[in-house]
């Protein structure tokens with residue numbers, strides 16, 4: 001049975017449908033890549049799954065609960081969001097130290113001081129930024145901020161991890177660090193990961209399955225190797241070969 005399932009999803013802005021998904025399911029402990037042209041609806045999909053976007057229609061089956069998304073209350077969303085880690089494209093840091101930024105989610109959860117100390121230390125070690133703990137978060141480089149944004153969600157050990165172009169601003173060395181972290185936590189905790197990326201090599205390296213979104217629909221999905229080697233639709237073939245015009 002699927003761990004995460006979307007049905008009859010429709011998202012519209014100003015009367016225009018930007019995402020329509022009849023059904024999409026995701027299994028526990030897999031890494032999924034989401035690729036597609038700019039403006040096709042990838043970030044919108046992640047925001048819906050992270051319960052940050054209230055769609056006009058749609059059901060989400062997650063953690064054994066079947067949720068009618070348009071009627072989800074703020075309080076109902078919060079309890080589910082505690083198990084979801086979402087790293088947005090351009091992370092915002094609070095004007096505080098790196099430590100405090102990473103600790104914030106744990107403080108909200110009322111965790112004991114010593115446990116927070118341990119968990120934040122581990123998360124910073126994992127992203128190889130231990131030395132920045134006392135630095136003001138606003139002074140981090142763009143690439144460092146991306147990794148701190150990841151540490152900030154890893155620290156509460158989410159069951160679902162949604163990453164929106166998390167390495168868009170990183171050089172190859174730091175992309176490699178980022179990918180190692182994703183693989184490590186995925187192996188250790190069987191976290192289910194969905195990653196939106198324009199880096200097709202990254203999708204190929206990192207994921208088990210890929211989905212191709214075009215004009216607000218999932219046009220094709222499949223096991224990563226076959227997805228790249230034998231695309232089944234002309235749209236995906238054109239996209240992968242850089243022939244797609246949009």
Ligand SMILES: Nc1ncnc2c1ncn2[C@@H]1O[C@H](COP(=O)(O)OP(=O)(O)OP(=O)(O)O)[C@@H](O)[C@H]1O
Pocket residue numbers: 013014018036037038039040041042043044045
């Ligand atoms: N809050 C909003 N209000 C109005 N339109 C929006 C809003 N959010 C997204 N859209 C529109 O929805 C469509 C899908 O946007 P989305 O950000 O999901 O695309 P994307 O595939 O993630 O693009 P990119 O790869 O460039 O980040 C776009 O046409 C965008 O302009």
